[in-house]
Amino acid sequence: MQTFDLEAQGLRALNQALHNLKGANTNETAWEVVNPKGSHAIAVGVDAPIDITVRGSTGYYCAGMNKQATIRVKGSAGPGVAENMMSGTVIIDGDASQYAGATGRGGLLVIKGNASSRCGISMKGIDIVVHGNIGHMSCFMAQSGNILVLGDAGDALGDSLYEAHLFVRGTVKSLGTDCIEKEMRPEHLAIIADLLKRGEAEHLAKPSDFKRYGSARKLYTFNIDNASSY
Amino acid sequence: MCGIVGLFLKDPKLQPQLGAMLTDMLITMTDRGPDSAGIAIYSQGKIGHGKLTVQSATPEVDFKNLDADLKDALGTPVLMLVKSTHAVLEVPAGQLDAARAALAKIRPGLKVMSSGEGIEIYKEVGLPKDVAARFEVAKMHGTHGIGHTRMATESAVTTMGAHPFSTGPDQCLVHNGSLSNHNGVRRVLKQAGMTFETENDTEVGAAFVSHKLQQGETLGQALEATLTDLDGFFTFVVGTKDGFGVVRDPIACKPAVMAETDQYVAFGSEYRALVNLPGIESARVWEPEPATVYFWER
Numbered sequence: 001m002q003t004f005d006l007e008a009q010g011l012r013a014l015n016q017a018l019h020n021l022k023g024a025n026t027n028e029t030a031w032e033v034v035n036p037k038g039s040h041a042i043a044v045g046v047d048a049p050i051d052i053t054v055r056g057s058t059g060y061y062c063a064g065m066n067k068q069a070t071i072r073v074k075g076s077a078g079p080g081v082a083e084n085m086m087s088g089t090v091i092i093d094g095d096a097s098q099y100a101g102a103t104g105r106g107g108l109l110v111i112k113g114n115a116s117s118r119c120g121i122s123m124k125g126i127d128i129v130v131h132g133n134i135g136h137m138s139c140f141m142a143q144s145g146n147i148l149v150l151g152d153a154g155d156a157l158g159d160s161l162y163e164a165h166l167f168v169r170g171t172v173k174s175l176g177t178d179c180i181e182k183e184m185r186p187e188h189l190a191i192i193a194d195l196l197k198r199g200e201a202e203h204l205a206k207p208s209d210f211k212r213y214g215s216a217r218k219l220y221t222f223n224i225d226n227a228s229s230y
Numbered sequence: 231m232c233g234i235v236g237l238f239l240k241d242p243k244l245q246p247q248l249g250a251m252l253t254d255m256l257i258t259m260t261d262r263g264p265d266s267a268g269i270a271i272y273s274q275g276k277i278g279h280g281k282l283t284v285q286s287a288t289p290e291v292d293f294k295n296l297d298a299d300l301k302d303a304l305g306t307p308v309l310m311l312v313k314s315t316h317a318v319l320e321v322p323a324g325q326l327d328a329a330r331a332a333l334a335k336i337r338p339g340l341k342v343m344s345s346g347e348g349i350e351i352y353k354e355v356g357l358p359k360d361v362a363a364r365f366e367v368a369k370m371h372g373t374h375g376i377g378h379t380r381m382a383t384e385s386a387v388t389t390m391g392a393h394p395f396s397t398g399p400d401q402c403l404v405h406n407g408s409l410s411n412h413n414g415v416r417r418v419l420k421q422a423g424m425t426f427e428t429e430n431d432t433e434v435g436a437a438f439v440s441h442k443l444q445q446g447e448t449l450g451q452a453l454e455a456t457l458t459d460l461d462g463f464f465t466f467v468v469g470t471k472d473g474f475g476v477v478r479d480p481i482a483c484k485p486a487v488m489a490e491t492d493q494y495v496a497f498g499s500e501y502r503a504l505v506n507l508p509g510i511e512s513a514r515v516w517e518p519e520p521a522t523v524y525f526w527e528r
Binding site: 037038039057059060076078079095097098116117135136137 | 516520
């Protein structure tokens, strides 16, 4: 286990040490970051199959652009956690602030508390599992990937949605433009079962508890009746 | 950007440390707003006494014999404490308005930062650590306080453009964001008799809340009204003699974190600002909801 004291050693040294592992044949596969104290940009741009545990709460952009790594925050995360994640897993034990998992292209983001506004905004392939609630404007313009919410969703869920799958167990305060409730088919139940398992939530819910929301496809698709408007 | 910090103490034992705790929080928010900083500190003064905090660009001229001159003008004793470009003038509480009117005559160049029984406001251009050191904020005692680090967007980087803004007795407001309808709201408030020192959008927010309080509304009602009448981005933190309130606009893109223990309620634009508070590890930490008013009063 490599222990890194962020307060003593500094952010650039941490991220450089983690970036140095890219493509390296290393046995330094388990990292622990202590004294994060809400610092920004912790473990951003990691590209190695390693495990990183952050012991405390983080500031902006923790685990941004992650590839391959498993990053666990033993606290809460500030705005933009796992932004543009490519692959790997990010697990937040506490809450996440706004735009968690924004523009994520792959991998899995698990938030064990609540996520605030704009969770999964413009997601493009990431899977997100939130054990609590998500805030307003979540999944705005979400393109692909899956989000599973065990709690409630705030206002304007899935506004201007493309082809992401949204699954919510609790209430949805309001749906955004062009987002509708859709029929749950067996393949969706299979996606949910897989997300519950990978999202450490199998003991908390079952697939049949959820409703599915998706795009009505009236906003982003070409409509021949509107041809004269273009 | 801009950074906000706030602390409302429930445990009187912490009161001697209020200034030190707020200074540490304020300096942590330097990179959100390095161009100016300000702080409002509330303390329980002597019963029946009021305080005017004034600022001068030429303190060596303006503050010379100011206490004696004000005493002559009012016919009551005046205590003065000078701190750099600011001075706190202590007068009988019933004389605060008279003192303010007298100051406009005997020292027309002075700016009044705050007036009330508990409040003192210090603000200047410069790095938060320098501003805090200049006014020895770390040594101050108090019951609650609000600090702000400014990255200017809507008006010039000047002392008067720094936050907090005080537009009513013992009232102050700090703001992260920008208001888009402040000119229209300012016009309406001017017609209603409110006065303004700057072209700043936040001063309009402060005056809006003060006007509501003047009309007999509660702090909670005044903050609710900001959600319907003010347009733009805002996270506001507001102080009154006995209270401390927080409200965010419905979009809520300006960050905010709160923490509460048996000893205090704390506000920070980021969690970083709260990490050195006592017992933060076991505090209830949450993000205030959009379009939701929070306030604490003693």
